[in-house]
Amino acid sequence: MIKERFITYVEDSIRKNWEIEALSNYREKGYTYKEIAERIVKLHMAFKEYGIQEGDKIALVGKNSANWCAVYLAVVTYGAVIVPILPDFRTEDLQNIIKHSDSRMIFVDEKIWEQFEKEKIRDLLCAITLEAFEMVMSREENILRIYKDLNEDFSKAYPEFRPEHIQFSSIDNEQMAVLSYTSGTTGFSKGVMVPHRSLAANVRYAQHNMPLEPGDPVVSFLPLAHTFGGAFEFLFPFTYGCHITILTKTPSPQILIQAFKEIKPRLILSVPLVIEKVYKKQLMPVISKPHMKALLKVPGVNKILHKKILDKLTETFGGRFKEVVIGGAAFNADAEKFFRTIGFRFSVGYGMTECGPLISYASWDTTQLGASGRAVDTLEVKIDSEDQQNVVGEIILRGDNVMLGYYKNEAATREVIDEEGWLHTGDLGVIDEAGNIYIKGRSKNMLLGPSGKNIYPEEIESLINNYRYVTEAVVISEDHKLVGLIFPDFEQINNDGITEATLPEALEVIRKDVNNRLPEYMAVTKFRVHPEEFAKTPK
Template sequence: MQVANFVEMVGDSIRNNWELDALSNFKGETLSFKETGEEILKFHQLFQKLGVQQGDKIAVIGKNNINWAVTYLATTSYGAVIVPLLQDFHSNDIIHIIEHSDASLLFVSDGIYEKLGKEPLKHLKAIYSLDDLRVLHTSNCEECDFNDIKLETEITPDSFSLPQINEDTLAGILYTSGTSGFSKGVMLPHKSLAVNVEFGVKYIQLEPGMRIVSFLPLAHAYGCAFEFLATFMMGCHINFLGKVPSPQIILQAFAQIKPHLIFAVPLIIEKIYKKKIKPAISKPLPKLMLHIPLLKRVVYNKINKQVSDAFGGNFREVIIGGAAFNTEVERFFRKAGFRFTVGYGMTEFGPLISYVPWDQARLYSCGKPIPYVEVRIDSPNPRKTAGEILVRGGNMMNGYYKNEEATESTIDREGWLHTGDLGVVDKDGYIYIKGRSKNMILGASGQNIYPEEIEARLNNMPYVQESIVVEQQGKLHALIVPDQELIETEQISREKLEEEMENNQKHLNHQLPGYMSISKITLFDKEFEKTPKKSIKRYLYTVTQN
C-alpha cells in the first residue's frame, strides 16, 4: 500500500492553509502556517551555517511550545534526525542520551539547561534556548544567532518548497522511559511518521481551522504524532499548554479553546471519575436512582453532559491511549454514553497499532489494527487464551539505536515485533489486552494471574491512590499508596486507615476468584517511583518484595 511522503505532507499543509493560524502558545504568541513555513526555512539556513548534514542528530528537550514544534518540523524536513527527550528525565539520563544519540545540536528550555550545567554539553556544536531561540553555547560559529537570520526573498504558496526526503530516511530516535531500568533509542524512519499521520488524516478527518489543545508531552510518540503532526497536516490550529499541566489547567484550556478533538491519557479521565463523579454517585439519592431502570438514564445523561461540557462541549471524541484504562471507569463512561475510544500503540510503531472511532468501540477493547499493520496473538486459541501480542507493519521502527542485541530479541526472523503485552482477539479482530507478560503471575494451580486486573479494582477503592500486586511466597500481596489528600481532608487516623484497608481487602476478595485473592496489604508512605511516562517502575518493588 502506497504511503504519502511525510515531508511532502508538511509542505502541502503549509501551502494549503497559508493564512490560517497553525501554532499557538496558550495565552501567548501565534504563528500562521505561512509564518511556520518561514521559520522552518530560517532553521534550514541555521543548520547550513552550522554545517549540519542529513543524518546528523539534533536533540530537543523542554515544554510543549511553538519553538519545540518548529524545531521538530525543521529538523525532519531538512533530513536531519530529531532526538526528542522527555523533560522528566533525570539530568544524568539526559546527558547520557545526548551522548549516546551522537547529537551535535541541542534545543533546550532555559530551566533544564541550568540544571544540566555547561560542562557536560560543551562538546556540542551549538545549544539554543527553546524559550526564545537565543544562543546558549557555540563551539565555533560566529554567525549562528537564529534571531539574526532573515529570508532573502518573500515566500508565497507557489514558491515555498522543502527538500525531498526519502521515506526510508531516519526521522527520529525516541528514547523509551524504561520501566525495566534503562532507556532504548527507538529509530523511526520517515515512513513510520507518514503511516501514523496519514491514518489520522484519513480516518479522523478534521477540517482546516479546527482547534486542538496540545498537553501530552511532544517528546512522547502519542502526543507528537496525533496532537501535533496529524492535526498540523489537517490544517488545525494547535494550542500548546506549555509546562506539564494539572487536570484543572487542562480543563480551563478546554473551556476557553473548545477543542474539536481531544487526545488524553487514562490518568486524566480516571482522576475526574475518582475525585468528582464517584463521590457524587455514591450519595444516597443518585445511588438509588442508578438501580431504577427508568431513572438510571437520567443520572447518566446528566453526568455525560457535565463531563462533556467540562471538556469544552465541542469535541467529536476523546481518544485515550498511552496506558491501560481502568475497567471500572471505562464501564461507567460507556454506560453514560461519553464519546471516547481507547487505542493501542507503542513507541516502536510511532505509535499507533489499533483504533476504532467511539461509535464502533467495544467495552475493554483497544480497537482493531489500523491499515498497514498486522497483529497476531501467540496463543493456540487467540480468542480465549491470552498470548503475547505480535505486530508488524509499515510504521515499525528500524530497530534500537546502537543496540543490535535488543533489536534481535524484540523482532523475530519473520519480522514480528514481540510487544511483551498479553491479549486476545475476538472474531471481528478487536484486541483485548490482559496485561504485560513480564508482570504475569502463575497461580498455585497453574492459573495465569494478571496483576493489572486486580490493581484496576483496587485503585478505585476508598483511600487508595495507586497499587501494585506482587507474589510473595506463593501468595498475592498488595502494595498500596494511600490517597494522602483525601486522608488529610477527612482527618483519618492511621488506625482508621488500616481498618479501611482491611475492608477494601475483604470487598476485593469477595469480587475475585479464590486464586486471585489478596492475602496481605502493605502501605507505602511515598508514591511509587515512576518513569517519565508515569508508569510505575514495578521492578523496584517486585524484586524488593520477593
C-alpha cells in the first residue's frame, strides 16, 4: 500500500506556502494558505464540539467556490467523510442522497437550502451556508452558540497562529475520505467510497508526472464535486502551493477564454467538448476552405500555416500553459489528429470515479495518437482477453487508487470488484507493448454533458418509458446534444386517435414534461420516432 498520506500533503503545503494566495473566486480577492488553514482549524473546533467522529459524513452541496474548497479540506483533514454533491440535481434527489449517505451536517448554497423540505432531512445536526458561513439550522441551541463563539475561541486557542500549529488527523489510509455519488436519481445512484490512499495516490502521481510547479496559476472550471475536476483542478494544485482561480458558474466559451487570457494558467484540465468546440467553431471554418485545404498540402507552406494556427490556439488558452490534459470521455479522432499535427501540447487521460479518478496518463510529448496514456504507478491494469495487444477485452485493474466499494450496496460492489480484487471498468480496449491503453468502446453507456457532468442515459430512458405513447426509448448524443429515439406504442396511439401527423405534437408534450423532471444539463433536445423495436444484445 502507498505510504504517502493525502492529509500530510495538505499539511506540508499549508506550512510551506503560508503567506501566498491559495484560492480565489474569479475576479475576487483570494485567500492565502494561512487564511484557508484558519477556516479549517475553526471548523475542526466546531466538529469536535458537535461530537463529529472520524468517519462521520458531512454533505457539501453548492457551486464551485473558494469556500466550497475550504469546507472540503476541513472535513477530509479532520478524518470525517466529505459527501460532495452536484448542485444541479433535483431537490428530491439531493435530499435522498443526504439521507442515504447518513450525513450529520451540511454545507449548502443558500438558494438550494431554501428549496429543501426540512422534515425529509431531520437527521442533520445543522446546516451552514457556503456564501457567508451562516448557520441556518441547528437541532440544539448549544450548536448555534458554539458556532457563534468560534472566532473568539480560535483567538484564545491560537493568539499567534503559526505554521507549526498545523497538525491534522492521522486517520489510516484505508479509511474512507470521500463518498462520491455517481448520479442523483434513486435506483441509479451509487455512493463510491473513495479511501485516503486513493487521494494520496492521485496526488503523488500528479506531483511526479504533471507539469506544475509551486506558485503556478490554475483555472478551475470543471465540476469540483466530480473526481476529475476535484483531484486535478483543486487537490493536486493545492498540495503543490499553486494559486487556484475558481469560475463559480459554468462558464460560456467567451468567459472561459477571457479567464485564460487574464490568468494565463500553467496547466489546463478539460473535457473533450471544450477543445472540440474550439476545433469545430474556430478552426474548421478556416481549414476547410478549398484554398486553405490546398495550401495545407504544400510542403513548407503547410508548416508555416500550422505554426500560425498553433500560435493562435496557444494564445486562446492563455499562452503560458505547459499542457492541456483532456479526460472524462472519448476525444474526437479528427480533432486529436489535427492538434497532434500542428504540435498542440495536449494529452488524453483515462479515469473513473471508482479510482478517484486517474487510471492512465502520459505527458503530451510521450503520448501516442489514439491512446489514453499508460497506467499510473499505483495500479496494475490489464485487458481481460487472450491477447491484450490484439484482442479487445474489458479493461480491469487493481491497486491503491481503487475504491472501497459502493456505500451500503454490497451486491453492486461484488458486480464490479471480483474476489482477486480486480475492478471491472466496463470499458473495452487493448494495451500495446509499451503499455499504452487504447479504449475501443464503452460497455457502460455514460455520456458527458457540455459542462463535464456525467449523464447516464438509462435514467432518462426509464423516465420516458413510463409515458403513455412510449413503448421504449433510447437516449443518444448527437453533436453533444441529447436526442431521444422513441419506439411508439402504436396500439395506444391508434386507440387514442393519434395520427402520424399529430404524433410529433404528442411526443413534444412528453419531451417537455420529461425535461421538467430532470436537471437542466440532462435535458433532451428533441424526440425522433424509431419505427421498429430496438435490437437487443446480451450483456
